[in-house]
Amino acid sequence: xxxxxxxxxxxxxxxxxxxxxxxxxxxxxxxxxxxxxxxxxxxxxxxxxxxxxxxxxxxxxxxxxxxxxxxxxxxxxxxxxxxxxxxxxxxxxxxxxxxxxxxxxxxxxxxxxxxxxxxxxxxxxxxxxxxxxxxxxxxxxxxxxxxxxxxxxxxxxxxxxxxx
Amino acid sequence: xxxxxxxxxxxxxxxxxxxxxxxxxxxxxxxxxxxxxxxxxxxxxxxxxxxxxxxxxxxxxxxxxxxxxxxxxxxxxxxxxxxxxxxxxxxxxxxxxxxxxxxxxxxxxxxxxxxxxxxxxxxxxxxxxxxxxxxxxxxxxxxxxxxxxxxxxxxxxxxxxxxx
DNA sequence: CATAAATTACAAAAAAAATTGTAATTTATG
DNA sequence: CATAAATTACAATTTTTTTTGTAATTTATG
Numbered sequence: 001x002x003x004x005x006x007x008x009x010x011x012x013x014x015x016x017x018x019x020x021x022x023x024x025x026x027x028x029x030x031x032x033x034x035x036x037x038x039x040x041x042x043x044x045x046x047x048x049x050x051x052x053x054x055x056x057x058x059x060x061x062x063x064x065x066x067x068x069x070x071x072x073x074x075x076x077x078x079x080x081x082x083x084x085x086x087x088x089x090x091x092x093x094x095x096x097x098x099x100x101x102x103x104x105x106x107x108x109x110x111x112x113x114x115x116x117x118x119x120x121x122x123x124x125x126x127x128x129x130x131x132x133x134x135x136x137x138x139x140x141x142x143x144x145x146x147x148x149x150x151x152x153x154x155x156x157x158x159x160x161x162x163x164x
Numbered sequence: 165x166x167x168x169x170x171x172x173x174x175x176x177x178x179x180x181x182x183x184x185x186x187x188x189x190x191x192x193x194x195x196x197x198x199x200x201x202x203x204x205x206x207x208x209x210x211x212x213x214x215x216x217x218x219x220x221x222x223x224x225x226x227x228x229x230x231x232x233x234x235x236x237x238x239x240x241x242x243x244x245x246x247x248x249x250x251x252x253x254x255x256x257x258x259x260x261x262x263x264x265x266x267x268x269x270x271x272x273x274x275x276x277x278x279x280x281x282x283x284x285x286x287x288x289x290x291x292x293x294x295x296x297x298x299x300x301x302x303x304x305x306x307x308x309x310x311x312x313x314x315x316x317x318x319x320x321x322x323x324x325x326x327x328x
Numbered sequence: 329c330a331t332a333a334a335t336t337a338c339a340a341a342a343a344a345a346a347t348t349g350t351a352a353t354t355t356a357t358g
Numbered sequence: 359c360a361t362a363a364a365t366t367a368c369a370a371t372t373t374t375t376t377t378t379g380t381a382a383t384t385t386a387t388g
Binding site: 012014015018021022025028029032047048050097099101102104105113116117119120123124127130131134135136138139142145146148149152153155156159160163 | 281283287303309312317327
Binding site: 036037038064065066067068071091 | 375376377378379380385386387
């Protein structure tokens with residue numbers, strides 16, 4: 001037996017325009033981090049919702065496919081932006097935002113940006129060694145420059161990691 | 165009269181595989197910053213080239229369209245990653261990398277990431293005010309959380325700006 | 329443990345982004 | 359200042375990414 005529509009928790013729902021703006025804000029954040037619009041919309045909706053939401057709630061509210069909602073929820077769970085919240089009356093899984101935003105930002109950075117940065121740093125080191133071993137003078141000079149740049153940005157990376 | 169092909173400056177050209185790896189490295193950097201593959205390839209090619217390159221040099225080496233090369237070069241110039249280098253013998257514009265990488269990283273960040281972050285910060289502030297004025301309790305609580313997160317990441321933003 | 333309800337996986341379709349080709353414009357040179 | 363050479367702008371095409379729909383799988387409940 002499918003669930004009945006749940007009654008609103010809030011007496012006073014958000015003005016639709018504010019709702020839209022808040023969701024748009026999170027769409028932009030997710031886009032900055034390289035996630036598709038749908039993921040940002042789902043997170044935005046969960047962010048503004050007073051109660052945990054099921055995948056079907058999201059499908060209904062955002063007019064998206066069931067499988068799109070499922071994949072988006074999975075992505076958000078993977079990075080720890082949302083977490084499951086068992087609703088006693090229902091068999092469906094419900095989700096609410098991860099309220100520990102320290103965890104959230106850490107996971108966002110770890111999931112997307114830090115790994116890439118570290119992979120690139122590793123590759124740079126390898127190329128550096130190769131070029132210094134066998135490369136022409138002009139390239140060695142350019143890697144010298146990269147080294148200096150690395151020195152400048154090292155504190156930034158350290159700070160990023162310290163958030164994690 | 166079109167230019168004759170310029171003779172190689174280096175006696176010993178790079179091994180093709182190293183060349184490919186170096187270009188791939190820059191493609192990945194550019195992708196992290198949200199630029200298309202072609203822009204990364206162009207920068208990579210200029211990075212490894214001992215002498216300044218013309219748009220047509222790039223077309224030939226990378227097998228890309230003339231207009232694609234033009235647009236990519238423009239984008240790279242706009243962010244200051246490369247700079248024009250007049251070649252006396254030729255009428256074509258030539259380009260070489262901006263060797264001051266301090267300038268380079270600063271411009272990359274300024275051109276893409278910082279503006280977005282600042283726009284988002286501005287929007288957050290506006291939404292925060294609106295929600296606190298008229299929003300429901302649960303949303304106000306969530307903006308409280310955002311505020312705390314902001315406190316944690318403020319040093320990061322400051323450091324980013326200090327690089328600029 | 330059988331069945332119903334939900335989730336997940338994956339190929340197909342749709343949407344978005346990047347690249348190309350052509351035409352218009354600008355810039356340099358005789 | 360006319361012409362040739364190069365650059366730039368922009369619509370059309372191609373490619374990539376995102377979203378959807380369906381089928382297979384998993385999970386919970388009587």
